Each structure stands twice: as structure tokens, then as C-alpha cells.
């Protein structure tokens with residue numbers, strides 16, 4: 001090892017991820033020092049409650065609730081608090097004092113990434129955030145660096161471990177959404193406020209980050225269409241099972257060619273997949289992300305999308321990589337070129353919708369319902385009826401099935417005496 005001085009590491013947060021980062025830094029100190037070429041000295045761990053019982057036994061003398069002072073003393077700040085504030089201010093302070101930053105905070109990177117990257121560029125510092133998308137899966141660096149010479153056209157997949165875990169348990173064990181969420185929280189997968197998971201905010205933040213990186217532009221989070229899984233009922237899961245399909249929450253980021261130039265779109269919503277689709281096999285809290293690029297073709301990234309030790313692996317990867325640059329010198333963080341591609345409205349990129357209904361068990365009812373759609377200008381691609389029960393589902397045409405048109409048909413269906421219940425409106429992808 002060369003004789004570079006110790007690098008002072010400030011860790012903010014000792015929850016599911018932070019406590020595992022601290023454990024690995026302490027347990028693997030010698031190995032990490034050899035890899036970096038300098039010791040990584042954990043100088044403090046910032047938390048709210050210094051005396052709280054934690055998953056991992058951490059040295060009491062390292063714990064502090066004075067995060068500002070801790071940040072001011074560090075060469076590298078690792079932020080694992082979550083949320084926007086105080087994380088944003090602490091990281092801007094860290095960069096201003098010359099420190100580099102590692103974060104797993106997708107909400108922060110999605111909402112304030114450009115502000116942090118600009119501050120880092122001005123100050124010659126680095127911001128690394130591999131753990132912000134896909135937990136343990138390397139996906140940020142492949143998009144930012146490995147594919148920097150290619151033209152990415154699509155990034156699509158499962159990017160939230162908690163909702164995948166919940167839907168998996170609903171399908172395979174008949175769990176309720178609430179019970180499965182409780183287990184996901186116990187396992188350290190869910191956000192501090194799990195609304196972020198189940199309402200799709202977390203996946204939308206990740207879609208914002210992926211689309212911005214993939215298409216070298218800045219996608220405002222507000223323009224990412226978002227739907228979560230709270231509308232998915234046991235009946236909808238049962239209906240999907242009956243038709244050999246699996247419900248998943250997916251993020252889809254696309255480059256849309258057009259006569260006036262390319263546009264970009266990003267969206268998050270539940271889909272109903274055929275059981276043979278590769279994403280249907282993604283179980284528990286695993287994530288899978290497909291990237292399509294013009295020259296590279298199709299690439300697939302798969303692994304643990306959530307969990308303390310798994311996410312800590314990605315955080316430590318960033319930390320070691322930044323620490324090595326301290327020791328060896330070298331370029332700062334790669335800055336992305338901003339082509340500022342326009343964002344396509346969600347209505348332009350709708351996937352097909354499947355509408356599941358419970359209808360009166362009489363001949364001709366479905367034809368009448370399909371006629372109702374035609375009256376409202378929505379084409380019906382196919383109609384399916386369960387042989388034994390009065391369940392039916394209609395697949396609506398892509399180009400006519402705008403949200404507004406579907407809403408007007410749903411209003412009309414409510415009044416249709418042969419339709420007993422509208423079970424779901426789910427998007428299909430092939």
C-alpha cells in the first residue's frame with residue numbers, strides 16, 4: 001500500500017442501508033484499505049437518535065446527531081438519510097467544503113440532481129449514486145459510462161423491490177397488500193414512508209434518473225406519469241391468474257422518434273404480463289431492467305433491488321471508486337451532456353389497456369358493452385370471457401384509449417345494467 005493519508009468518511013444515516021455500510025466499513029477495513037491504497041476512516045455516523053437500538057452494533061462513540069459538524073470534517077460524505085431535507089443542504093455543504101458525495105437517495109437525485117451535479121462540477125468534486133436505482137444492480141455506471149458512446153432507445157423494467165415483493169406475495173401466497181407491505185418493511189425494503197413505494201413515487205424517481213441518464217437530458221419528475229399499486233385488489237390478482245398473467249409495476253423510459261425530432265417519455269404504472277414474459281419471473285424484491293441501445297442491442301440487468309446489505313454493496317462500490325481517485329488522482333465525475341430532448345405527454349405513449357369486468361351471464365352482453373366503447377370512440381381489440389364465470393375482459397386499442405376516453409366509457413359502464421362490477425383497468429405490454 002502507498003502512504004496516502006487516511007480518508008475521512010462521514011456516514012449520514014444508520015438505518016437499513018447505513019448500518020450495513022458502517023458494518024462493512026468496520027469489518028472489512030483492512031481489505032478496503034488495500035484496495036483503495038489508503039485507510040477509509042469512519043469518523044462519525046449521523047442519526048436522529050444516538051441511543052436507538054440498531055440492526056448492527058455500532059460503536060457508541062461514532063454516533064452523533066450533529067450532522068453539520070460531521071459533514072464539515074469529512075473527505076467523503078455518504079448520505080443514507082432519505083428524503084429531501086436535510087439531505088440536500090448537507091450534501092451542498094459537503095460539496096462546498098471540498099468533500100465528495102455518495103448517496104442512495106433517489107428522491108433527492110431525481111428532484112435536485114442537476115443542482116448537486118452543477119455544484120460538484122464547479123467545485124471539482126464528485127457525486128456518485130449507483131445505489132439510487134436498482135439496489136445492488138450496477139445500472140447507473142453502465143448508462144453513464146459504458147453506453148456513453150451508443151444511442152439508448154429504451155429502458156424498461158421493475159425498479160421497486162417493495163412493490164414487486166408485495167405483488168409476488170399477492171400472487172403466490174394470496175397475501176393482502178397490507179400484510180405483504182408489513183413484511184417488506186420488516187425486511188428493510190420499504191422507504192421510511194412506504195407511500196413512496198406503493199403509490200409509485202419511488203419508481204417514478206428512478207424512472208426520472210434512468211431517463212435523464214439514458215437520453216442525456218434532464219427529465220423533470222413532474223412529467224413522469226405515475227400510478228402505484230394501491231388500486232390492485234385481490235380480485236384483480238385472481239383475474240390475472242385465471243388468464244395466465246402476472247401483475248407487475250414497471251417503469252418505461254422511451255426515446256420517441258418523430259418528424260419534428262426525437263422526444264422522450266417516462267412512465268410508471270402496473271401492467272399485466274403474460275406468465276412467459278421475462279419480467280414475470282422476477283420474484284420477491286428483485287429488480288430487472290432491460291436497456292435497448294442502437295448498437296449494443298438488448299441488455300438485461302437483474303438482481304436485488306432493495307435490502308440493507310445488497311444496497312450497501314453499491315454504496316461501497318461508489319465509495320471505493322471515489323476514494324481511489326483521491327489516492328491516484330484522475331478525472332472527476334462524468335458530467336452528462338444535455339441534449340434537452342422534449343418530453344412527450346403520456347397520452348402519446350399509452351400502452352394497451354385491458355378492462356376487466358364482471359358482467360351478467362347472458363349472451364350478447366359483451367357485444368353490447370363493446371358497442372358502448374365504439375360509441376365513445378374507443379376501439380376494442382379483443383374480448384375474452386371466462387367460460388365458467390361472468391368475468392370478461394376487453395383489450396382496448398392503443399391509439400384510441402386515452403385516459404379521458406376510458407374515463408367517459410367507465411362512466412357509461414357504471415350505468416349499464418348488465419355490467420355488475422368493473423374489476424380493473426390494467427395496461428398490457430407484450
Ligand SMILES: NC(=O)C1=CN([C@@H]2O[C@H](COP(=O)(O)OP(=O)(O)OC[C@H]3O[C@@H](n4cnc5c(N)ncnc54)[C@H](OP(=O)(O)O)[C@@H]3O)[C@@H](O)[C@H]2O)C=CC1
Nearest residue numbers: 013014015016017047048049080081082104105192306307
Ligand atoms: N432500504 C433499501 O433497500 C434501499 C434504500 N435506498 C435509499 O437509501 C436511503 C436510506 O434508506 P434506509 O436505510 O432504508 O432508511 P432508514 O429509514 O432505514 O434509515 C434512515 C436513517 O437516517 C437517519 N435520519 C433520517 N432523517 C434524519 C435527520 N433529519 N437527522 C438525522 N438522522 C436522520 C435515521 O436516524 P434514526 O435511526 O436515529 O431515526 C436512520 O438512521 C434512502 O434514500 C433510501 O431511499 C436505496 C436503495 C435501497
Ligand SMILES: N[C@@H](CC=O)C(=O)O
Nearest residue numbers: 160161162189191306
Ligand atoms: N424502497 C425501495 C428501496 C430501494 O430502492 C424499493 O423497494 O425498491
